[in-house]
Amino acid sequence: MKEFDSNFAHTVFFWLENPDDIQERAAFEKSLQKFLDNSAYAKTKFIGKPPKASRDVVDGSFTYSLIVTFESAEAQQAYQDEEPHKLFIAESSALWTKVIVYDSKGIN
Known part of the structure; x- marks a missing residue:
């Protein structure tokens, strides 16, 4: 993970159609990692899975989360349009x- 950039955070939650299918999870993880490795704009590149929820306010219903940060909203838009992002969607959208998506701009 690179340094967190507080200018713009892009948080994505994915629910896989077959979350217990090991091969589908591996394919999703491989495609997502390839995308992030080739993104020219993403700074922080955090891929997560839900922990066992210990409190009622924790939503652990998703299969994967992604947190990516950018230097600006314009960089985030360029990320949306870049080829590695489009390839990830083409490869993986049938799996979810x-x-x-929750996008946030820093308050500072």
């Missing part, structure tokens, strides 16, 4: 049933 739901995706939720």
Whole structure:
């Protein structure tokens, strides 16, 4: 992971259609990692899985999370349009049933 850039954070949650399928999880992880390794814009590149929820306020229903930071909203838009991102969607979109994105701009 590179240094967290507080200018713009892009947080994505994925729900895989078959979250217990080891081969599908491996394919998703490989495609996501390849995408992040080739992104010209993403700074922080965090891929996560939900821990066992210990409190009622924790939503652990997703299969994977992604946190990516950018130097600006313009860099985030360029990331959306870059070829590695488009390839990731083409390779992996059949594996998920739901995706939720939360974008945030830093308050400082």
